[in-house]
Amino acid sequence: MTRLRSLNEKGIDELRGFLQRIRDGEEFQANPAILYLDDYSQRLPRAIEIEPRAFANKFEAAEYLAGVLADVPAPDDDVGLWSWLALFYFDQLSPIDAGGKRRPREDYHYIPSTESGGWQHGRHLLAGPYKLYTLHRRNARLLLHPPVHQHGAFIYDLGFRRDLITNKGLIEAIDLLYWDTKRNRPKRGATTPSRPGNLRRLIAVIQQLDFNFDLYGMRADEILQILPPEFDAWRPPPLLTPGEARETAFLTRAGES
Amino acid sequence: MLIMLRKLNFTERARIPRANVRVTLRRDADGTLLFDPRLSFDGIDAVPSTRVFIEAYYRTSFMRFDCGSIGHFTPPEDRRLTDIDGTSLVHFRVKLVDNEGNEHRVVAVADDIVVSEEKPERAGRMPLLPVNFTDALGQQAWRIAFEPNGPVLELNNRLHDIKEVAKSDAAFFALVYPAAVRQVLTQILLVDEHDAHEEGEEWWNLWLRWAARFASSPLPDDADEAPLWIDDVVDAFCNQQTPIDRWRAARRESG
Numbered sequence: 001m002t003r004l005r006s007l008n009e010k011g012i013d014e015l016r017g018f019l020q021r022i023r024d025g026e027e028f029q030a031n032p033a034i035l036y037l038d039d040y041s042q043r044l045p046r047a048i049e050i051e052p053r054a055f056a057n058k059f060e061a062a063e064y065l066a067g068v069l070a071d072v073p074a075p076d077d078d079v080g081l082w083s084w085l086a087l088f089y090f091d092q093l094s095p096i097d098a099g100g101k102r103r104p105r106e107d108y109h110y111i112p113s114t115e116s117g118g119w120q121h122g123r124h125l126l127a128g129p130y131k132l133y134t135l136h137r138r139n140a141r142l143l144l145h146p147p148v149h150q151h152g153a154f155i156y157d158l159g160f161r162r163d164l165i166t167n168k169g170l171i172e173a174i175d176l177l178y179w180d181t182k183r184n185r186p187k188r189g190a191t192t193p194s195r196p197g198n199l200r201r202l203i204a205v206i207q208q209l210d211f212n213f214d215l216y217g218m219r220a221d222e223i224l225q226i227l228p229p230e231f232d233a234w235r236p237p238p239l240l241t242p243g244e245a246r247e248t249a250f251l252t253r254a255g256e257s
Numbered sequence: 258m259l260i261m262l263r264k265l266n267f268t269e270r271a272r273i274p275r276a277n278v279r280v281t282l283r284r285d286a287d288g289t290l291l292f293d294p295r296l297s298f299d300g301i302d303a304v305p306s307t308r309v310f311i312e313a314y315y316r317t318s319f320m321r322f323d324c325g326s327i328g329h330f331t332p333p334e335d336r337r338l339t340d341i342d343g344t345s346l347v348h349f350r351v352k353l354v355d356n357e358g359n360e361h362r363v364v365a366v367a368d369d370i371v372v373s374e375e376k377p378e379r380a381g382r383m384p385l386l387p388v389n390f391t392d393a394l395g396q397q398a399w400r401i402a403f404e405p406n407g408p409v410l411e412l413n414n415r416l417h418d419i420k421e422v423a424k425s426d427a428a429f430f431a432l433v434y435p436a437a438v439r440q441v442l443t444q445i446l447l448v449d450e451h452d453a454h455e456e457g458e459e460w461w462n463l464w465l466r467w468a469a470r471f472a473s474s475p476l477p478d479d480a481d482e483a484p485l486w487i488d489d490v491v492d493a494f495c496n497q498q499t500p501i502d503r504w505r506a507a508r509r510e511s512g
Contacts, residue, residue: 166319213362214310214352216310216312
């Protein structure tokens with residue numbers, strides 16, 4: 001276990017240099033000293049323990065961090081905290097590629113951008129998923145399905161529309177439409193442009209419906225009700241009342257015999 | 258080819274007149290930006306139970322505030338814009354929603370109400386070129402950012418005293434504003450090739466109507482003539498504002 005810390009200005013400068021040196025071909029060294037030296041980072045006022053972990057996907061990382069950070073403020077623009085976390089989990093945020101090299105992405109994936117309202121805002125590979133998880137909990141599983149070092153199609157398509165991505169009813173509706181509960185992963189074809197009712201079509205339709213409906217105030221089932229038929233194939237099966245379920249089971253058995 | 262078109266509204270929602278909406282920004286004791294709304298529902302055909310929501314947004318950030326109903330307008334006590342990315346410029350949307358029968362139908366909207374912390378929005382007026390002070394310009398002193406809701410004059414807040422300079426420095430006005438006007442009109446007419454709608458309230462319509470007040474000739478039908486028309490507008494704008502005379506006078510006073 002390690003005590004969570006926050007990079008100071010010198011530490012953040014060092015992290016920028018660290019990223020550049022790896023881009024330039026220098027070998028990556030796990031657990032660099034700046035994570036622990038008081039010259040580069042400081043302990044949080046409250047002792048928080050954190051452990052190295054291998055995350056299967058962004059959801060797992062966000063769920064773990066939400067637990068670790070439950071009792072401390074962790075706004076996504078806390079540059080020191082999220083930069084320290086990115087460095088702590090850097091081997092997963094910039095894994096070795098097929099060519100045997102780590103290729104760090106732009107700095108804002110590891111150091112939160114402070115540009116006001118810029119599109120890089122929210123692109124931090126850990127702070128972004130953490131924020132989505134704390135907002136939507138389980139319903140964020142579709143958005144956070146990709147590995148921690150990737151953003152994925154769902155976030156690319158939705159992430160730039162803050163009114164959509166913060167809409168709890170809509171995100172639940174998207175989960176109901178496109179999450180495969182049996183295989184525990186997004187349904188096949190959900191982001192395939194040629195498939196009717198794919199995610200991009202949904203965003204286009206939602207933007208049209210937004211003119212006449214107050215989508216932000218609607219529940220997931222209310223949003224699903226106003227979608228056109230092209231989304232029928234993606235809809236979850238209707239929930240059955242206990243009586244209907246018994247009747248269905250009886251009919252199924254009768255049909256089999 | 259520039260064509261005058263009458264705009265049609267195919268949606269069922271009405272437009273809330275801008276004169277009915279007044280929003281101002283201020284900072285609380287902790288320095289957090291918050292807003293104060295004043296709305297009038299005069300002339301709006303909606304029942305008293307119609308819900309009122311105010312949405313604040315800037316680029317990818319967004320917040321929504323439940324303000325009660327038309328009959329009982331009660332903005333929340335906490336109107337801090339904590340989720341709006343650090344900026345001195347915020348866009349607001351006022352949405353009236355008929356929720357009788359749980360239909361969530363939008364009956365009227367006022368959108369793109371741009372409010373600057375430095376220059377409060379006045380009833381019925383929308384700044385054509387809102388100013389945003391930002392630290393994201395690197396070594397650029399200024400630039401025009403074209404956002405979906407219109408152009409924004411971005412100024413580098415790393416420049417000493419930039420807010421005061423932008424407000425009252427004659428040299429700044431002379432060097433920035435004519436160039437900004439030219440760039441915005443070029444974007445509208447030559448890059449985006451917008452049509453000039455007769456009754457539109459889109460940002461480019463407001464700009465073209467403003468520019469037409471300066472031009473000695475009507476908006477050209479032929480796009481090839483647009484650069485000459487833009488030249489004419491910028492020239493007339495400068496003749497009216499006399500930036501060179503003001504700059505020389507300011508230098509005389511300071512020297």
